[in-house]
Amino acid sequence: MDAAAFADSVRADAAGWDRHGGVPVEVVHEVARAGFLAADVPARYGGRDFSPAEVGRLCADLGGTCSALRALVTVQGMVAAAVLRWGNADQRARWLPALTSGDRLAGFAATEAGAGSDLAAVGASLDSGRLRGHKRWVTFGALADVFLVLATRDGRSVAVLVEAGPGVVVEPVTGQLGMRAARIAHVRFDDAPVAEVLAPPGFGLSHVVGTALDHGRFTVAWGCAGMARACLDLAAGHVATRTQAGTPLSEHQAVRAVLGRCLVEVRAAQRLCAHAAALRERGDPAALHETVLAKYGAARAASVVGEHAVRLHGAAGVDADSAVGRFHRDAAVMRIIEGSDEVAEQHLGRYALRGGA
Template sequence: MSELETVLAEAVTAASGWDRAGLPRTAALGLARATVLGSDRAEQYGGRGSDAHELGLVASELGAVCTSLRSLFTVQGMVAATVDRWGTAAQRSTWLPAFTSGELIAGLAATEAAAGSDLSGIEARFTGSTELALSGRKLWITFGAMADVLLVAGRSADGPVAALVPTDQPGVVVEPVVDQLGMRGTRLAHVTFDRARVPAENVLARPGFGVSHVLGTALDHGRYTIAWGCVGMARACLTDAAAHARDRVQGGAALGEHQAVRAMLGRSWVEVESARALCVRAAGQRVARDPAALLGTIAAKYAAAAAAGAVSERAVQILGAAGCAPDSRAGRFFRDAKIMQIIEGAREVAEQDIGEFVLRTAGAGR
């Protein structure tokens, strides 16, 4: 059994408990031992140079078992990808090995009360020059309750800034969030900064790149792995629903003998396969460095999140009381799937982006 198979097998048993108590820090070390934590980073930084196809398949496998575990894989990868793309050689050498080894847990602090999918309303502020001071409040930070460092987006006198901010210091107050609808194992937190210290060497790129470029890299990476994770979620729910429909006998007939149930399974299969096809397409675009990859990733995440929502809902319906049980995978994914339609770009924002593309390219294929 490979290290990844071991991690997945352990997660199958532990996922329900993680959903109640939160993902333990040791989960990051397990992913690191399986060489999948930051696997798309170069070998010199502890990665294995995985391409987009390999990265997507890992996200799908993790997503089929535990959304919170896949989220750790996603967020750690988002911050690592951003440092890799926009960091200096010294920053890459300092931070990337710590991220891929699980030595440091990273989080992305972008959302604020007035800044969600549209980050233009960010109000957190960096002041100073030789050493910066950060003040502001960030909301809904995935793994914010256990992150060692946060990639924070804020404003400065010179324009938007993105910087790596250590959390173990005065001026950083972490407020864990519990009992949210979904992603309950992801150790969510709100974080308030009150003149928290930020060394100048922790700033990524030059001021002005903080939102449009630096965070753009993080969000694009996040959407991509979320898309594949949602395919895994939807596939797992379809598997559970189909097995129950085949084996559950009521009134002398298997549940799957009912036309309505077969139709639900059929719709679900089409949605899973369609979402997966868009993910494979996005992977190919990313490998080819196709400029259309950005839109392709948005479309894949939109379709996969929708599939996860629809298929998990049908799975709970088919499973009945079993789908509502505390340890039901389908029930857990039903809650998680709604969150997937909101984070890293709400579905309504994705529809606008895709619609703009359609208008811009109308008639191009004639």
């Protein structure tokens, strides 16, 4: 089953997952069996050799149904990308097949109460092979078997793999604004034994975590483009059948104008994502900056189109099980994770000064 068909098969269930606070474990296993986890990893490690564009379309299909499913693919891919790029041969052979098959579910643990966008300020520390620290907002942290954790050792950043078990305390998060089905957790490490250190000390943030975040931004961008398209389709379908004084809403000029603006947002997001994918495919150094641009633009598009879709749905848009309402809430979160709007704007401003425009 391809991603579009899979997304269609679970579309009716997504509202319930959001309401009850979690993608069911059996659905997570279905995603793994379908081969959607770390699909861009080389086949020799169990992946599917997906190109950037193929990974993007996968995330757009899932994102247009349930952001939590896309988030599952994102976090697994982030950790796999870091291991593939910075792990040694033994680490790649040991961890990548487990990540691609879903035998090990991953969490990415970088954010702390005092270190959100400023990851250089993390307080988690590694000493004598034991990790201490408290990480927040770990996507699928409530189900994770292994965590990629940013910490420091002797004042230098390190990225380590820590398996769930003794010394790892998971605190599930519920009731947050969006991404309610993404099994988010806060995770405390109390002298937890470290399974692996990826790359030399000093490379943890700039290299290992940087690789993970870049992969995350790319998949979030495509997921947001899928969300924006889904919101437009839902809005167009609603106004075509909803009548006001005997006239379909779609006959009102103001409604058509809103849909036109939404179409521009969707197409722009799709093109930004496709351009970033093409640059990644050929290894162009500008891909890093264009990925930031794609994530920024697509997240804003999902938020804007989601807001318009909610308003066009009227009272139906704020129903607890409304898809457009869920997407609108999730889009607000997308403008924060993997780099907030303000952080992205600073990055893109520097890029523009260097001629990126």
